[in-house]
Amino acid sequence: MSVRLTVSIAAQRLDVWAGGASVCHYPVSTALAGAGERNGSGCTPRGPHYIRACIGAGQPLGAVFIGRRPTGEIYTDALAAQYPQRDWILSRILWLCGLEVGFNRGADVDTQRRYIYIHGTPDTEPMGVPLSHGCIRMRNADLIELFEQVQPGTPVLIEE
Numbered sequence: 001m002s003v004r005l006t007v008s009i010a011a012q013r014l015d016v017w018a019g020g021a022s023v024c025h026y027p028v029s030t031a032l033a034g035a036g037e038r039n040g041s042g043c044t045p046r047g048p049h050y051i052r053a054c055i056g057a058g059q060p061l062g063a064v065f066i067g068r069r070p071t072g073e074i075y076t077d078a079l080a081a082q083y084p085q086r087d088w089i090l091s092r093i094l095w096l097c098g099l100e101v102g103f104n105r106g107a108d109v110d111t112q113r114r115y116i117y118i119h120g121t122p123d124t125e126p127m128g129v130p131l132s133h134g135c136i137r138m139r140n141a142d143l144i145e146l147f148e149q150v151q152p153g154t155p156v157l158i159e160e
Helices: 077-082 140-147
Strands: 003-008 013-018 021-027 047-055 063-066 069-074 089-098 117-120 136-138 155-159
Touching (some): 021 140
Parallel strands (some): 003 155, 117 136
Antiparallel strands (some): 047 155, 063 069
8 A cells, every 4th residue: 555644844743644544643853944945945845745765775774874874873862962063964865856847856946855854863853942053853763663664765754
């Protein structure tokens, strides 16, 4: 059965839908700067999207990614102290692509070119609170569970 995802910015929640019913949900953290589509805004884009790529299959819990590639590192407090400036992208990446030309696709509003992902974050980061730089952050274990339920092309609707 195919699934679809909805992300509520207001509720800071991601729902997985199958067969017209919500089958599970996860707390998330969207952008500290709120909702918006402009390049460089630091906002979470709204509207219809799809998963362009599922990255990180088989990587361990807490695997660190830079430029969508695993670094070979596993996140630890010591690693965080060594690189305090990093925006940690951990465990898996679901790279999003907008579907509405002029709103979240193309020109200076392109979700994919903004590198907006659903990705893991350190477990010390709070969920249910907007704190990201535009992406949708999840707990690592939750993201790995979600990763097994989706594939490239899975629809994602991001709502305020």
